[in-house]
Ligand SMILES: Nc1ncnc2c1ncn2[C@@H]1O[C@H](COP(=O)(O)OP(=O)(O)OP(=O)(O)O)[C@@H](O)[C@H]1O
């Protein structure tokens with residue numbers, strides 16, 4: 441169901457583009473914005489009337505079963521069991537070198553696990569890599585992207601790959617460009633963007649797709665300014681409430697406490713604690729915060 445507010449926030453050239461996609465004839469020489477919006481709403485309502493249900497996510501959406509990754513003699517991840525269900529944000533926390541990025545890279549099929557089984561939306565990452573990978577949205581620790589595309593071209597390209605209807609893609613792009621205050625950069629080449637802005641394009645590229653989402657986010661808040669971080673946190677909570685499954689790695693414990701429903705704490709490749717904040721605090725009666733639980737489980741609280 442399209443909200444009129446979503447259309448009203450679109451710029452003039454975007455409305456004309458939407459009219460072209462929806463085949464709304466523009467015959468008048470001068471067109472009033474309100475007239476055009478009425479016409480577009482009418483056409484969009486006709487199209488969305490089939491009310492077909494969205495595909496629900498598999499339960500669990502992410503599943504790692506006894507996953508190990510070795511780099512030579514280094515065991516980066518040891519025997520990891522982990523599940524993320526639709527409707528929750530799981531925080532993967534741990535000090536530098538704990539194995540968080542390695543876990544997310546195995547989960548997204550960038551590197552192969554040495555042993556163990558990984559399922560994304562019910563698809564085995566080794567047996568059905570295309571289905572598994574296409575089910576997930578990934579923000580890497582060090583974002584990279586096609587430098588010679590503009591941000592708009594990239595998001596349009598992603599929408600086409602994921603077969604998002606053109607009109608939906610145009611409306612969603614405007615929604616998230618506004619949310620991440622990206623208007624200034626939407627026509628910039630990706631190669632010219634700062635780290636935080638690159639992260640924003642990748643996020644817009646994920647959210648242009650059809651929800652609910654399975655997300656693997658590696659330190660997603662780190663590169664963003666306070667407003668961008670605030671907006672992303674609010675958005676992730678909304679996505680979670682609408683049924684997305686989110687795995688988020690971070691060592692910013694303030695972010696983790698605020699955002700995550702459950703935690704898996706890693707240290708040197710091992711899981712050293714897991715559960716909700718209440719469960720973790722119950723195991724460590726002397727701790728009063730996630731920070732103290734974390735420090736207690738990963739080498740002790742410094743004097
Ligand atoms: N490609 C690689 N080759 C060799 N060793 C690697 C490789 N990638 C990761 N490692 C090692 O695996 C371990 C886990 O690294 P990883 O990047 O997963 O940690 P992390 O928890 O993401 O740390 P950080 O908080 O610093 O991002 C480290 O000891 C790291 O040096």
Ligand SMILES: [Mg+2]
Pocket residue numbers: 540541542581658
């Ligand atoms: Mg990392």
